[in-house]
Amino acid sequence: MIGKNVQHVFIVGSKGIPGNYGGYETFVDRLTEYHAGNAALKYHVACKATERGRFSYHNADCFKVNVPNIGPAQAIYYDVAALNECVKYIRANHIPHPIVYVLACRIGPFAAHFERVIHRLGGKLYINPDGHEWMRAKWSAPVRKYWKISEQMMTKHCDLLVCDSKNMETYIHEEYPQYDPQTLFISYGAETRASKLADDDPKLLDWYREKGLSPKSYYLVVGRFVPENNYETMIREFMKSGSKRDFALITNVSDKFLEELKAKTGFDKDPRIKFVGTVYDKELLMKIRENAYGYFHGHEVGGTNPSLLEALGSTDLNLLLGVGFNREVAEDAALYWSKEPGDLAALIERADAMTADEIHALGQKAKQRIADAYSWQFIADEYERLFFGEARG
Structure with a gap:
């Protein structure tokens, strides 16, 4: 579905859908689910895999990215390979005004390159900075330093940072005033219904x-x-x-x-x-x-x-x-x-x-x-406004 009236959104950074458990994975699953019937919005979702291929889920075009088992560097390799795949697809299919949405700040050293390439293709690069990955105790000191530098470079080289927390949005502005970052707060979502299981299930x-x-x-x-x-x-x-x-x-x-x-x-x-x-x-x-x-x-x-x-x-x-x-x-x-x-x-x-x-x-x-x-319907509506250029700042 390629046409001037369709907004194509490429999502990179989750492990993929369906069947993966985690915050970003649930987010992408719900976002594509709530927008599955919107003919003016087409998602392309990177999925971490051991082979290549494409499939459809919630009307999204899901493309598998083959990631070798190279230890902690896997996540960086995956994001870069997925972005290269997005660029290739946008070029081959002459996608007008694409939006590339990267979840988490893992690939700072490559951010300037991808910003340039996406801009040349008439597109925009959005980033979701997640939380303070560089503060997590599981990382060694050199890895924490990398995450912090990566966050800084991705803040500098993007069109918009979509923060899922107002505290995170404030932090971005206080930490990186030299870049005058453009930010928007759209939270993560949750279900508001009760479980389908009966008390005696x-x-x-x-x-x-x-x-x-x-x-x-x-x-x-x-x-x-x-x-x-x-x-x-x-x-x-x-x-x-x-x-x-x-x-x-x-x-x-x-x-x-x-x-x-x-x-x-x-x-x-x-x-x-x-x-x-x-x-x-x-x-x-x-x-x-x-x-x-x-x-x-x-x-x-x-x-x-x-x-x-x-x-x-x-x-x-x-x-x-x-x-x-x-x-x-x-x-x-x-x-x-x-x-x-x-x-x-x-x-x-x-x-x-x-x-x-x-x-x-x-x-x-x-x-x-x-x-x-925080309902998923509310969050999906906020993202629809963002992708169609009607977001409230």
């Missing part, structure tokens, strides 16, 4: 039986198993609390970090702390969130976090680390804690003593917050 009951849990008997966390998500603080403080409930952690554990946590906290001696593995069934995970007594969120690096939005859309009582990113999203629909010793433990005991009416009122506020500013 065998799948749910079997999961509870296997994990030794029951509805409203547990606090929950769902997220990547990395130090900057503050697992140590959450576990240590829960162990300090006198809560009679369990703490269920849905995460893909790494043995090294698990052993570190065990040595630091001794959580293996507290039967309330339960690492329950991963849950990739969307409806089941949504139901587990709905049935949690409370949800912990300890993320402090990055922009608007998908697991926080999902928790606000499903769980009534949310206890969040009180950093700017989290307060911006939840506002007064959650309770907040700091990393000061004893602070979260005291909040857990306060939460345990809350009345059903108090918890319900917070839950209603949280769901309204998602419906007003």
Whole structure:
């Protein structure tokens, strides 16, 4: 579908759709789903693969990019190869006014080159800077330095930075005033509906039986198993609390970090702390969130976090680390804690003593917050305005 009345958008930087789990992957999946019926908008989505090929999904043209197994440099290779593929396709098919949208700031050293090439083709280069990748504890010092320089170069060499957090947008302007970056805030989205699973669904009951849990008997966390998500603080403080409930952690554990946590906290001696593995069934995970007594969120690096939005859309009582990113999203629909010793433990005991009416009122506020500013329909509409040049600054 190539014509002057069609806006072609090339998306690079997610692992691809369908079937990949992660913030960017869910974003691209939902964006293409909500715009699948829009004949004036055509998506082309890069998909990381071990072979080449093209297929259609949600009416998007998905192209496979063969990425060799070269360790940590894979992500950089993938983005560069995907961008080269986009350029080749735009040229071969004489695509008018294309938009190339790169997710994350991984390829700074190549940004000036691709900006020039895309501009020569009459196109625009948009970047989503994600969060502070250079602050993540998993990276060595040289890698962190690379991410920071890459972020700087991509800020300099693009037409627009689409930030999924107002805090991130502020950071970009304060950190790089010399480039006078053009930015736009469009958040990440979340579902606003309830799970399709019934309370007595065998799948749910079997999961509870296997994990030794029951509805409203547990606090929950769902997220990547990395130090900057503050697992140590959450576990240590829960162990300090006198809560009679369990703490269920849905995460893909790494043995090294698990052993570190065990040595630091001794959580293996507290039967309330339960690492329950991963849950990739969307409806089941949504139901587990709905049935949690409370949800912990300890993320402090990055922009608007998908697991926080999902928790606000499903769980009534949310206890969040009180950093700017989290307060911006939840506002007064959650309770907040700091990393000061004893602070979260005291909040857990306060939460345990809350009345059903108090918890319900917070839950209603949280769901309204998602419906007003973070529903996928709202986000898809914002992107439609952006791609057709009608975005509000």
